[in-house]
Amino acid sequence: MTLLFCSNIDNAGLWRDALGRRLPGLSMRVWPDIGGPDGDPDDIDMALVWQPPQGVFAGLSNLRLVMSLGAGVETLLRDPTLPDVPLVRMVSDSLSDDMAGFVALQVLRWHRHSDAFDAAQKAGVWQWLPYRPAREVSVGLLGLGELGSAAARVLTALGYRVLGWSRSPKQLPGVEGFAGADGLAAMLPRCDLLVCLLPLTADTQGILDRDLFARLPAGAVVINAGRGGHLVEADLLDALDRGHLAGASLDVFSEEPLPPAHPFWRHPRVRVSPHSAAATHPSQAVEQVVATVTAFREGRPLANVIDRRRGY
Numbered sequence: 001m002t003l004l005f006c007s008n009i010d011n012a013g014l015w016r017d018a019l020g021r022r023l024p025g026l027s028m029r030v031w032p033d034i035g036g037p038d039g040d041p042d043d044i045d046m047a048l049v050w051q052p053p054q055g056v057f058a059g060l061s062n063l064r065l066v067m068s069l070g071a072g073v074e075t076l077l078r079d080p081t082l083p084d085v086p087l088v089r090m091v092s093d094s095l096s097d098d099m100a101g102f103v104a105l106q107v108l109r110w111h112r113h114s115d116a117f118d119a120a121q122k123a124g125v126w127q128w129l130p131y132r133p134a135r136e137v138s139v140g141l142l143g144l145g146e147l148g149s150a151a152a153r154v155l156t157a158l159g160y161r162v163l164g165w166s167r168s169p170k171q172l173p174g175v176e177g178f179a180g181a182d183g184l185a186a187m188l189p190r191c192d193l194l195v196c197l198l199p200l201t202a203d204t205q206g207i208l209d210r211d212l213f214a215r216l217p218a219g220a221v222v223i224n225a226g227r228g229g230h231l232v233e234a235d236l237l238d239a240l241d242r243g244h245l246a247g248a249s250l251d252v253f254s255e256e257p258l259p260p261a262h263p264f265w266r267h268p269r270v271r272v273s274p275h276s277a278a279a280t281h282p283s284q285a286v287e288q289v290v291a292t293v294t295a296f297r298e299g300r301p302l303a304n305v306i307d308r309r310r311g312y
């Protein structure tokens, strides 16, 4: 069995070591070297990838399994060379922990005036600012999957009121659930902060737009850790500049890296992070890949397979 590894951010050497220890006999090639010194592309039957270049699967006629190093697979689904084989996404406790931590960090940052205190310290000013108790602050989560439900657990533990929106109705401890278009309409006016943790699909593309922002209460904060394609950037800038939204924390962008001239970099009420909300750490994520490869080898059902009709 030969695995093709392709990622421009994940460390191939760490993955080779981690997989080699757990799956002796597994041969790994690192894209663009699909032939290798002693093999040809037909040996490759599995791929482990993160946002590979379009067309990466061309010529891999024996590919039987594609595993994503990330939780979101929208770029893979857009690739016309993706074969009709199981596509397995990344699910790991560590990824969920990271995202829950990122969401808590951003919620606390806005709710507890963290940026204002940083600015006051730089000016040498002792500036007390009032804030509401967490249990009187409502955080809405768009998406209650692996990452949304992990964020909900941390936010409820911090005392926040948590509202959550999903495609199918969900019951999670301490979370008021909403589903469908009517559910979204009911949830939005109640959100002091809104967090996007949706997959990017035809249904969710551009969901963070002028219409959605208008349904949030004045002074709301938007946190996007889903995908850049969820956000209509001009609509966000307009809602911020009109004073309807108080701020935004953005981890993902329609163009990454965010271009140097982009207004988000210098906007006083936008906080930018470089798609770093949650990472796939080989030490933690290797177990999922090993479990998938082992199940695949033994012909058992695979977990975390993407439903291509739903798009996630």
Ligand SMILES: NC(=O)c1ccc[n+]([C@@H]2O[C@H](COP(=O)([O-])OP(=O)(O)OC[C@H]3O[C@@H](n4cnc5c(N)ncnc54)[C@H](OP(=O)(O)O)[C@@H]3O)[C@@H](O)[C@H]2O)c1
Residues within 6 Å of the ligand: 070, 071, 072, 073, 142, 143, 144, 145, 146, 147, 148, 165, 166, 167, 168, 169, 170, 180, 197, 198, 199, 200, 201, 203, 204, 225, 226, 227, 251, 252, 275, 276, 277, 278, 279, 312
């Ligand atoms: N910024 C980062 O560093 C980073 C890292 C990892 C992942 N992500 C992003 O986070 C996304 C979510 O990951 P996940 O593992 O939580 O995914 P997941 O487990 O598949 O959960 C997706 C959630 O979104 C809901 N959803 C999907 N389409 C919807 C729609 N049209 N209307 C309402 N709800 C909808 C699903 O509803 P159901 O429960 O009813 O299916 C589910 O609750 C990924 O796809 C990726 O884009 C970002």
